[in-house]
Amino acid sequence: MEHPGSYLAQMRQTAPLVHNITNYVAMNVMANVLLAAGASPAMVHAREEAAEFAGLAQAVSLNIGTVSPPWAEAMEATAQAAAAQEVPWVLDPVAVGATAYRRALGARLLALRPTVIRGNASEILALDGTTAAGKGADATETVATAEEAARALARTSGAVVAVTGPVDFVTDGARAARIANGHALMPRVTALGCSLTGLVAAFVAGQPRFEATVAALAYYGLAGERAGAGAQGPGSFQPAFIDALSAVGPEALDAGARISIA
Amino acid sequence: MEHPGSYLAQMRQTAPLVHNITNYVAMNVMANVLLAAGASPAMVHAREEAAEFAGLAQAVSLNIGTVSPPWAEAMEATAQAAAAQEVPWVLDPVAVGATAYRRALGARLLALRPTVIRGNASEILALDGTTAAGKGADATETVATAEEAARALARTSGAVVAVTGPVDFVTDGARAARIANGHALMPRVTALGCSLTGLVAAFVAGQPRFEATVAALAYYGLAGERAGAGAQGPGSFQPAFIDALSAVGPEALDAGARISIA
Amino acid sequence: MEHPGSYLAQMRQTAPLVHNITNYVAMNVMANVLLAAGASPAMVHAREEAAEFAGLAQAVSLNIGTVSPPWAEAMEATAQAAAAQEVPWVLDPVAVGATAYRRALGARLLALRPTVIRGNASEILALDGTTAAGKGADATETVATAEEAARALARTSGAVVAVTGPVDFVTDGARAARIANGHALMPRVTALGCSLTGLVAAFVAGQPRFEATVAALAYYGLAGERAGAGAQGPGSFQPAFIDALSAVGPEALDAGARISIA
Numbered sequence: 001m002e003h004p005g006s007y008l009a010q011m012r013q014t015a016p017l018v019h020n021i022t023n024y025v026a027m028n029v030m031a032n033v034l035l036a037a038g039a040s041p042a043m044v045h046a047r048e049e050a051a052e053f054a055g056l057a058q059a060v061s062l063n064i065g066t067v068s069p070p071w072a073e074a075m076e077a078t079a080q081a082a083a084a085q086e087v088p089w090v091l092d093p094v095a096v097g098a099t100a101y102r103r104a105l106g107a108r109l110l111a112l113r114p115t116v117i118r119g120n121a122s123e124i125l126a127l128d129g130t131t132a133a134g135k136g137a138d139a140t141e142t143v144a145t146a147e148e149a150a151r152a153l154a155r156t157s158g159a160v161v162a163v164t165g166p167v168d169f170v171t172d173g174a175r176a177a178r179i180a181n182g183h184a185l186m187p188r189v190t191a192l193g194c195s196l197t198g199l200v201a202a203f204v205a206g207q208p209r210f211e212a213t214v215a216a217l218a219y220y221g222l223a224g225e226r227a228g229a230g231a232q233g234p235g236s237f238q239p240a241f242i243d244a245l246s247a248v249g250p251e252a253l254d255a256g257a258r259i260s261i262a
Numbered sequence: 263m264e265h266p267g268s269y270l271a272q273m274r275q276t277a278p279l280v281h282n283i284t285n286y287v288a289m290n291v292m293a294n295v296l297l298a299a300g301a302s303p304a305m306v307h308a309r310e311e312a313a314e315f316a317g318l319a320q321a322v323s324l325n326i327g328t329v330s331p332p333w334a335e336a337m338e339a340t341a342q343a344a345a346a347q348e349v350p351w352v353l354d355p356v357a358v359g360a361t362a363y364r365r366a367l368g369a370r371l372l373a374l375r376p377t378v379i380r381g382n383a384s385e386i387l388a389l390d391g392t393t394a395a396g397k398g399a400d401a402t403e404t405v406a407t408a409e410e411a412a413r414a415l416a417r418t419s420g421a422v423v424a425v426t427g428p429v430d431f432v433t434d435g436a437r438a439a440r441i442a443n444g445h446a447l448m449p450r451v452t453a454l455g456c457s458l459t460g461l462v463a464a465f466v467a468g469q470p471r472f473e474a475t476v477a478a479l480a481y482y483g484l485a486g487e488r489a490g491a492g493a494q495g496p497g498s499f500q501p502a503f504i505d506a507l508s509a510v511g512p513e514a515l516d517a518g519a520r521i522s523i524a
Numbered sequence: 525m526e527h528p529g530s531y532l533a534q535m536r537q538t539a540p541l542v543h544n545i546t547n548y549v550a551m552n553v554m555a556n557v558l559l560a561a562g563a564s565p566a567m568v569h570a571r572e573e574a575a576e577f578a579g580l581a582q583a584v585s586l587n588i589g590t591v592s593p594p595w596a597e598a599m600e601a602t603a604q605a606a607a608a609q610e611v612p613w614v615l616d617p618v619a620v621g622a623t624a625y626r627r628a629l630g631a632r633l634l635a636l637r638p639t640v641i642r643g644n645a646s647e648i649l650a651l652d653g654t655t656a657a658g659k660g661a662d663a664t665e666t667v668a669t670a671e672e673a674a675r676a677l678a679r680t681s682g683a684v685v686a687v688t689g690p691v692d693f694v695t696d697g698a699r700a701a702r703i704a705n706g707h708a709l710m711p712r713v714t715a716l717g718c719s720l721t722g723l724v725a726a727f728v729a730g731q732p733r734f735e736a737t738v739a740a741l742a743y744y745g746l747a748g749e750r751a752g753a754g755a756q757g758p759g760s761f762q763p764a765f766i767d768a769l770s771a772v773g774p775e776a777l778d779a780g781a782r783i784s785i786a
Contacts, residue, residue, distance in 0.1 A: 067570060
């Protein structure tokens with residue numbers, strides 16, 4: 001894919017308002033990721049206003065990490081409102097295989113036809129129904145193991161599916177790409193996967209979703225590489241990562257992206 | 263205003279217990295801001311105890327950022343309890359213009375007569391009824407645009423009103439001041455505005471509210487200037503800012519405050 | 525106690541899945557603490573799945589910091605599920621003396637027989653019924669003042685009780701130890717006490733609880749010493765602390781632990 005930086009440039013020019021219903025662990029990090037990248041984040045989850053708010057946003061992200069019934073209701077109403085107004089929405093099915101409650105909610109959200117689904121290999125396998133396993137929020141399967149499930153899930157759901165890990169895999173069911181950017185400290189910092197989901201939402205606002213998702217992942221991984229170069233560990237990685245998201249521009253992304261067609 | 267540092271010194275000597283019902287994004291940052299400044303933060307929101315807890319505190323802050331009905335109920339009960347026991351309370355009307363639910367809640371809290379209201383220009387305009395617009399939590403209007411609305415809101419509500427932005431504006435309806443301290447990275451880090459609301463609560467505990475609010479804003483902005491001087495971006499700004507809040511003392515505040523009568 | 529590092533080594537080898545129901549302020553910090561230490565954190569609180577999830581975990585931590593009735597219900601169900609499946613669980617009775625609601629919940633959770641209780645001196649005194657006082661989440665009593673209450677609470681509850689402060693005190697009712705590791709900046713950063721509770725849970729997963737608790741406290745304090753050596757204040761302390769948790773290994777812990785029999 002040529003010029004992934006153009007998707008970053010366009011996202012920054014739009015500065016999309018991204019409406020997130022996400023988990024408690026990720027909220028602050030996701031907001032800072034979106035601000036550093038150049039988007040405008042909002043966290044709004046009450047059933048009394050979430051669907052209305054979705055209509056003000058340019059993109060929506062929904063994450064089931066610390067979900068409970070009132071939040072799940074708001075997610076479903078928000079997904080419906082987003083679809084009705086052609087606002088793209090991204091699903092993050094955190095630990096979807098872990099409990100019966102989570103599996104049922106994952107299936108209900110999937111039926112509302114997300115624009116993009118981003119998860120780790122274990123989550124994509126569970127959402128596709130390939131496996132029912134899952135150990136918390138950390139992946140226990142490799143990305144390669146989930147490629148076929150990702151393709152199948154993209155075809156049945158109509159979503160672009162992104163499986164993130166050491167090398168990410170993105171598919172719309174027909175096309176597929178691998179993104180090799182990233183750093184080993186990224187999975188050792190909590191909420192970076194969740195926050196990436198919000199960033200994907202920002203990128204797909206008004207842009208072609210397959211290409212924009214690939215560009216978002218390359219940008220995120222490239223910022224991770226820069227942060228990791230100077231970090232002493234997962235603690236110092238975090239502020240350096242936010243700095244890098246702010247510093248990396250379209251030209252740097254064009255030069256540093258490691259994207260291949262799968 | 264002379265000697266803003268004296269309000270910082272008095273706040274530190276009292277180390278007020280500040281009871282906050284705030285949004286999920288801001289809680290951790292606000293707690294660290296209050297600890298670094300020298301206050302004692304507590305986050306307590308359950309309807310079953312929030313009003314009781316307000317009676318133990320020296321100040322209260324209420325923020326509607328990620329509100330839902332049980333939290334709104336607790337906020338109203340806490341505001342009433344605070345008023346009944348003459349505990350000052352500060353309102354942060356995050357994105358109050360964005361949805362019908364939020365506008366109604368803003369009006370109910372306003373009717374409970376906050377001691378201070380702190381918001382960005384868009385929020386103050388919306389709370390005053392001047393505009394109904396609003397794009398998430400980020401200001402879309404300039405502070406200068408909101409000055410008249412702030413004066414009017416101060417007169418009708420009885421509150422000190424603080425409009426924060428590149429140059430802050432504070433008024434009690436009769437007097438007004440501008441505070442020019444601050445740094446361009448501050449709006450690029452999430453929850454710094456929300457956390458300032460908690461800090462204003464700490465300053466107005468047992469101190470004259472107009473002067474204490476002005477001093478709190480100058481102190482916060484001065485710490486931002488110091489943090490910004492060495493930061494590489496919004497990520498490294500954040501720990502440097504907490505360090506600066508801890509390091510700035512009354513004398514540095516007296517020397518560095520840029521306050522003018524408006 | 526000899527070779528506290530062996531408990532760290534064993535915890536890292538197991539990488540236990542720790543199921544936490546904790547407060548909103550602490551969630552992100554606790555997750556990063558657990559990841560840096562080598563455990564696998566999960567935050568799951570909905571009544572619909574929390575008890576089921578506890579059966580997947582190797583340890584559970586419950587923290588009442590920002591509790592409300594649905595969370596309290598989930599905590600009780602989770603504690604019962606953990607006990608039924610012999611999963612150890614650790615109680616963090618944040619500000620348990622502050623309100624009637626909190627005192628009642630503390631008593632109900634205590635009756636479910638936690639494996640370990642970790643709190644500051646004020647919290648242990650309140651949980652033991654020695655005092656009903658309490659000022660938010662910050663200790664107003666010294667550790668030494670709470671030693672007798674800790675011993676009594678250990679005997680009546682059957683739990684190992686850890687009172688943390690400048691010098692920590694741990695007892696199972698018969699044995700007792702003091703841990704002198706730590707740094708003065710630690711209480712100036714929010715959620716470090718809460719996060720330690722999650723770490724204690726990770727250490728007691730499959731290990732003798734008195735020794736594992738002592739080792740966890742020494743490890744945490746030693747990481748604090750390392751972080752404090754280079755920190756400019758409470759802001760820069762935080763990333764340095766996470767780095768130190770990741771960097772400190774079993775040998776460093778054996779060499780640096782300052783544990784004495786009380």
